[in-house]
Amino acid sequence: MARDMRSWIKQLDEAGCLLKIPKEVDPVKNMSAVFYSITDKALLFENVKGHPGWRVLGQAPGNMKMAGLAFDTDSSMVVREYVRRTEKDTVPCEVVSGGPVKEIIRTGVDVDVQTLPTHIQGLRDAGRYIASGLCIVKDPETGLRNMCFHRLQVKGRNKLGIMMVPGRHTWLIYQKYRALKQPMPIAIMIGHHPLYYMAAAYTGPMELDELELAGALLGEPVQTVCCETCDLQVPAHAEIILEGTIDPELREDEGPFSEFQGYYFGGSGQNPLVEIKAMTTRFDPIFKGLQNGPDVEGCIYHRVPMSAAVFKDLRNVTGHVEIKDVYCHWGTVFGVVVQMTPRFYGEAKNVLLAAISGSYVHTKIAVAVDEDVDIYDAKDVAWAITTRVDPENDVAVIKGMRGHQMDESVTGMVGPPLSTGVRQKLTSKMIIDATKPPTTDPERRDVYERLTPVGLDDLEHILS
Ligand SMILES: Cc1cc2nc3c(=O)[nH]c(=O)nc-3n(C[C@H](O)[C@H](O)[C@H](O)COP(=O)(O)O)c2cc1C
Ligand SMILES: [Mn+2]
Structure with a gap:
């Protein structure tokens, strides 16, 4: 049927x-x-x-x-x-x-x-x-x-x-x-x-x-x-x-x-x-x-296909980097979070450049996190950004990219009108590498192990 x-x-x-x-x-x-x-x-x-x-x-x-x-x-x-x-x-x-x-x-x-x-x-x-x-x-x-x-x-x-x-x-x-x-x-x-x-x-x-x-x-x-x-x-x-x-x-x-x-x-x-x-x-x-x-x-219909499209784009351009998941976040889909395991320094930035360059022009702010961060939880993603990012080194702004027509925060209007007086928009885009140090540097990577309370296994027994 x-x-x-x-x-x-x-x-x-x-x-x-x-x-x-x-x-x-x-x-x-x-x-x-x-x-x-x-x-x-x-x-x-x-x-x-x-x-x-x-x-x-x-x-x-x-x-x-x-x-x-x-x-x-x-x-x-x-x-x-x-x-x-x-x-x-x-x-x-x-x-x-x-x-x-x-x-x-x-x-x-x-x-x-x-x-x-x-x-x-x-x-x-x-x-x-x-x-x-x-x-x-x-x-x-x-x-x-x-x-x-x-x-x-x-x-x-x-x-x-x-x-x-x-x-x-x-x-x-x-x-x-x-x-x-x-x-x-x-x-x-x-x-x-x-x-x-x-x-x-x-x-x-x-x-x-x-x-x-x-x-x-x-x-x-x-x-x-x-x-x-x-x-x-x-x-x-x-x-x-x-x-x-x-x-x-x-x-x-x-x-x-x-x-x-x-x-x-x-x-x-x-x-x-x-x-x-x-x-x-x-x-x-x-x-x-x-x-x-x-x-x-309306947002769900944007979010799911867009996340899937970015996921596919990333796999095509990033060779053997393991992309775990992708989720277009924060309500509006101008942001995208990529979950991955970086193998080398700088690799997450390579991936993020692809995340802002795909078929969708929406993705303006792209963040990469490790698999220990819940990418569906905006709070957890914010925690990773605040604790794993050195702004000077881990954030990059790329100017003069094609922006979304309906993003009013983008003021760079260029070219002749396309329709209804709409002109092309140039935007800057931001990539944020909130991943841990890569797997090829296990010593530094281990420092970022998340806190785990003691006694989680016994919890049920104590609370029951
Ligand atoms: C709920 C919703 C409403 C949309 N409304 C419009 C719209 O009014 N005009 C438009 O051009 N695109 C609109 N879009 C975006 C297009 O559906 C989307 O970009 C689509 O992938 C474009 O298809 P195409 O690749 O065949 O051009 C909307 C998307 C969603 C999810
Ligand atoms: Mn089409």
Whole structure:
């Protein structure tokens, strides 16, 4: 049986990780606060004000424990499991003739995206957003497919604003349609198993079809069906598919929106529009609510694929250094912690340079620690930084690197505008070697053995 959002809800429920909310919740006034206040459970809203009959699933996964459930593993193994499952070839999709997402087909004037129970995510947001829409497009030259997250502002019955960060594959493909003076067909998938979301946020080469990557993560081919109004294939077991086009030149104000770094800035301005032509759903579709921001669901989808990508990058460039684990930390994913065992002096710095140079531009501050530090515990990482770092020798700042467009602390703007007045950003990046002396210097390395209390073995006997 295909794994989808229904099987995921069942899995969460059986694991005691699902909280059903029968009380009426207003998606405009209350839902975002609920998402922020309950992070230890997935939430299924059963009564959404203004949207009779709809249910909304959110915070699923809202933490790494639930991410572990999606990967059928422990929370501390999620990143390594992602790497393991994507080591081999991706899994081609299987085109089928029909599926649950075609149970109801609406086209033309019967489509109204305002009926979707979208919520307002933050006080200064421009309006209601679909944050869980995975945008599927096809390269007009090569025919290659791409699937990626893009925030979508609800602007009318059949109108969405879309924000594409310059350089993203969707953005690159859109530039090709613009050169051809043609509208870009787009299909937006809302609601599926979380591993689809984990695949969509993975930054890989243009040739990588993120739906085939989802197949690798799921361990089964993704079944796809043809769209009603365009030549795109979409997952047959999704909850909702929106089909539309993006005009090559039409622009309208879009944003601000609650962003992953914890602010409202980034990407707002004159952005493209999606004209929705069809909406296909299940008989009783469940909407995927997705709270964006630090340490909520949106962050989990950034954190896991990014950590896995950095892990893979490090293995490619660092030869035989043993990388134990990688975790993008501190809520915002501008920081990354690498767990490794240094063999030689300076080796950790070599590794860290790779950690800030990969496919993701987010990683601005990279820290290396040994295997005796819990990289999932920010306090433990801070302890290593404060006790194993001689700032003059163990910290390096590299100037003039490519920065993230949505990092406002980066002030080095260069070049002509890319879109919506956005210009390129030059940033400095910092690497911090918080590892112990290397294994080739055992005497000095031993000095850093962590304190261990006496009598740990007898503790149970004494306390019982
Ligand atoms: C929750 C979430 C929301 C995102 N929103 C956007 C967005 O609005 N616009 C955008 O360009 N990228 C957004 N991204 C980032 C892309 O999904 C990510 O960088 C992806 O790997 C790019 O895909 P690509 O390699 O096919 O270009 C978002 C990521 C996440 C996890
Ligand atoms: Mn891509």
